[in-house]
Amino acid sequence: MSSFTRTRHTARAQRRDKLATIALYGLGALVMLLIFWLLFTILGKGLPGLRPDFLFKQPEEIDAGGGIGPVLFNSFYILFISLIVSVPLGIGAGIYMAEYAPDNGFTSALRMAVEALSSVPSIVFGMLGLAIFAEYFDVGLTILGGGVSLALLNLPMLARVTEEAVRTVPGELREAGYALGTTQFHVIRRVVLPVAIPAIITGVCLVAGRAFGESAVIILTAGLSTSGEMWDFSLFSPGETLAVHLWYVQSEAIVEDARQIADKSAAVLVIVVLLINLAFRFPLWFGKRRQGLSRK
Incomplete structure (x- = not known):
């Protein structure tokens, strides 16, 4: 040439x-x-019509001027329950498939099942939760059913994200740990997870935001009402969340200020999802900043 x-x-x-x-x-x-x-x-x-009392007042069925206090509390409560269940199981399953599972047909089938479950519509998990809690255990529409159903919804995604995050850790780091005579569990805990934790936290952010804004699962498992109390910690109370309340106000409510309530609820929902992402990512940013300052 x-x-x-x-x-x-x-x-x-x-x-x-x-x-x-x-x-x-x-x-x-x-x-x-x-x-x-x-x-x-x-x-x-x-935001222009949003006032602090809107976040603590009871919703109104007929009169104007209602708030979102109980449904906002239920949203955080159900999110907390879902993360308590899904994070340990999802991260543990991802670590198992990446580090311990043998490369055989069973593992391949398990991985395919996890990927398939990640794309299943949320309404299917809502129907599963309805069958388990409302029909089999006969406890009705409860906060517990909503939280566990959301955890089942988010488990496949969190397991898959964790597996990919662990697999991207260079093998040289594992070999260096084994060369020092450490066990596999110690290498995973001290070497692999610190490197993979940013990607894992990204997965937790995704499932947390999805859980907070989910409505189909909550409608079928936690219901369209609250107990009427602002701080109701009972797991067997009905658990209407902010996303469900937004859908109900926008589609079926008869209060005269339904549109204003829907606009303010949507703004609160977006702000909370953004704050959830910041809350999970701030420790990572702070840790990277400390590492950068220590290197200087």
Whole structure:
């Protein structure tokens, strides 16, 4: 190949590289603009009329001026229950499939089942929770049923994210740990997990945000009402959440300010999901900052 031909190929590759870079930056900017437009639209409608008492008042069925106090509490309570169940099981299952499970047909089938369950519609898990808690155990629509059903919904995703996060840890780090005479469990706890924890926390953020904003599962397992108390810690009370309340107000409520309540509820829902992500990621950012300062 002559030098002229090589120059042409190099110039063509550089042009393609520039075009691809411009296209990818353009797609990224388009996605960011779409996200900011959604946030501006939702928050712009809900924040101007949002007052602190709206977060603590009881919802109203007929009169105007109701709040979201009990449903907001139920949202956090059910989220807490779902994470208590799903995080240990999901992370443990992911570590097992990445580190301990043998490479055979059973493991491949298990991995396929986990991937398939990750894409199952949430309404199916709601029907499963309804069959287990409301029909088999005959406890009705409860906070416990909603929390456990949400945990079942999020388990496959969390297990798959954890497995991929653990698999991306370089094998050289494991070999260095084994060379020091440590056990496999010690290597996983001291070497693998600290490297994989950012990706695992990202998975926890995803399932937490999904659980907080889920409505189909809650309607079938926790119901469309509350106990009427602001701080009801009973696991067997009905557990309408903020997402379900938003759907109910927007579609079936007869109060005259239903649209305003829906706008303010949507704004609160978005803000809480953003705060959940910040709460999980702040320790990571703080830890990286401390590492950077210690290296200097």
